Amino acid sequence: MIQFENIVKRFRRNEVLKGVNLTIERGHRVALVGSNGAGKTTLIRCLLGEYTCDGRVLVDGMDPRKQRREVLSKVGFVPQLPPPLRMPVGQLIRFAASLCESDPARMRDVAQKLGFDAEQFRHQPFVKLSGGQKQKLLIAIALGRESELLVMDEPAANLDPDARHIFFQLLAEKQERAAMLISSHRLDEVATLVNRVIEMDQGKVVLDDRVADLVELSSRLRCRLRLTQPEEAFAKTIGEWGFLSGADGVTWEGYIAGPDRLRFLGVLSRYAALLAGMEMEEAEEQVAAADAS
Amino acid sequence: MKYLWLTAYTDIIESLRARWFMVYSMVFGGLVVILFAFGLAESRIMGFTGLSRLLITYIQLSMAILPVFVLITTVRSVAGDREAGVFEYLLSLPITLSAWFWGRVFGRFFVVFLPVLLAMVGAVVWGTIKGAEVPWELLVYYTGLLMSLAWCFLGIGMLISTIARSSDVAQGAAFVVWLSLLLFLDLILLGVMIREHLPPETAVAIALANPMQVFRTATMMLFDPQLVLLGPTAYVILDNFGQAGYITYAIVYPILLGTGCAWLGYLLFKRSDLP
Numbered sequence: 314m315i316q317f318e319n320i321v322k323r324f325r326r327n328e329v330l331k332g333v334n335l336t337i338e339r340g341h342r343v344a345l346v347g348s349n350g351a352g353k354t355t356l357i358r359c360l361l362g363e364y365t366c367d368g369r370v371l372v373d374g375m376d377p378r379k380q381r382r383e384v385l386s387k388v389g390f391v392p393q394l395p396p397p398l399r400m401p402v403g404q405l406i407r408f409a410a411s412l413c414e415s416d417p418a419r420m421r422d423v424a425q426k427l428g429f430d431a432e433q434f435r436h437q438p439f440v441k442l443s444g445g446q447k448q449k450l451l452i453a454i455a456l457g458r459e460s461e462l463l464v465m466d467e468p469a470a471n472l473d474p475d476a477r478h479i480f481f482q483l484l485a486e487k488q489e490r491a492a493m494l495i496s497s498h499r500l501d502e503v504a505t506l507v508n509r510v511i512e513m514d515q516g517k518v519v520l521d522d523r524v525a526d527l528v529e530l531s532s533r534l535r536c537r538l539r540l541t542q543p544e545e546a547f548a549k550t551i552g553e554w555g556f557l558s559g560a561d562g563v564t565w566e567g568y569i570a571g572p573d574r575l576r577f578l579g580v581l582s583r584y585a586a587l588l589a590g591m592e593m594e595e596a597e598e599q600v601a602a603a604d605a606s
Numbered sequence: 607m608k609y610l611w612l613t614a615y616t617d618i619i620e621s622l623r624a625r626w627f628m629v630y631s632m633v634f635g636g637l638v639v640i641l642f643a644f645g646l647a648e649s650r651i652m653g654f655t656g657l658s659r660l661l662i663t664y665i666q667l668s669m670a671i672l673p674v675f676v677l678i679t680t681v682r683s684v685a686g687d688r689e690a691g692v693f694e695y696l697l698s699l700p701i702t703l704s705a706w707f708w709g710r711v712f713g714r715f716f717v718v719f720l721p722v723l724l725a726m727v728g729a730v731v732w733g734t735i736k737g738a739e740v741p742w743e744l745l746v747y748y749t750g751l752l753m754s755l756a757w758c759f760l761g762i763g764m765l766i767s768t769i770a771r772s773s774d775v776a777q778g779a780a781f782v783v784w785l786s787l788l789l790f791l792d793l794i795l796l797g798v799m800i801r802e803h804l805p806p807e808t809a810v811a812i813a814l815a816n817p818m819q820v821f822r823t824a825t826m827m828l829f830d831p832q833l834v835l836l837g838p839t840a841y842v843i844l845d846n847f848g849q850a851g852y853i854t855y856a857i858v859y860p861i862l863l864g865t866g867c868a869w870l871g872y873l874l875f876k877r878s879d880l881p
Contacts, residue, residue: 358879413700
């Protein structure tokens, strides 16, 4: 679906991409990782036809620079930093839906699923929304249309755990017929979302590996934690994941999205000395659903 | 075409909510209020009184502030949007670059011209309520001149925004352009150049190439048809153009210049990195 053929991008004398060659097919969920300045954003901008470059970028055989409309009508893009748009939410949805020849109601529905009521905020300027609300709306615009390629830069960074779970479910719905390119500084943020990892360093691809695709994007895990003693800092952190404690503040219980497990364990590792016990299992609703199917 | 108007509409909605637009509107609206408050409509100069007198002063002041306002606000918001990631996001949506660029130009033109026009209309409404006679011919002529001037500097602003990669550089460049045109507005400077053996035709050509000078001379022409205030330069203008010819030139030339600059900006935009 996507071909990068010997892509070189220079900003004056600074060569940011040094001959990148990649092929990405439908069904590939690619984590594009690397440190700052590795060339991830530049590569994405070349893919979106926003940067001119040497070499060839092709999406289904089309040049994103020359056949912008044809290529970009297939692409849903979620940037890392939401743009400071002053237009109201309703106007942004109508604008995007009109350009993408999609139904604004579909985008509003996706936003609603993610926990953002676009109808209620329709007169609110986009720039005045909170970070999480902006992220949800941009995801809704990207997913609420017929996109065959999803390009996302740290897409779930500002989402609360419930919204993350819904987001992963929405991705799961698209995973067979779309390619996904998810950019992140940290692999643990996106590892369980993807089935391929591409690492960039100083403008080159230094790692291109397939990874085990065992985690269901839409899965959910029930988790019980037991602490050696109550701890305020832990309570604050785990509260952000939507966990509830028993009366003693020592036992905690909640759900985490399947693809979030590595990230969750990373958080727990900071409180390793406090943990007396831990239990994680597929949530019953998922197990029941799996049995039914 | 649909996408062009959609972009224009979106740009208008964006601009109407921007702080620069509020300041811009307040300046032009405030100007009319101040002119009325100081009783300018009741004063008389060279036989002009009432609304005609007020419009003459308004247009002279507009010449001083409209170009710099249009230039600075255009380059600041366009280059600022690019820096802030607005281009990165909106240009990831399926829209052609021509629809995007020209949509922004038309949307921006509507936004920069609207307060100027509304201030004039407000003056006319106010004057009518006060019982003054409305100089329709003058109003139409000045509206045409202001539209032409606004379009011209909008085109220059879009060109600068495309070339400059940061809003600071764009703002600096816009200011230099405005200052240069302002400098050549000074007939004394042109006089000095002639004294230093610059051919008079060249000095007149410089003046005729300067959209601000063209606008200024055209506005003068209405209350001073023989351009006595302009001195010997008037002969060149009147001999070559005639009064009607010069008025046409004063409206058409800035439009062509603005369109040329915007077109060049579009060509560069199409070939360069977008965000």
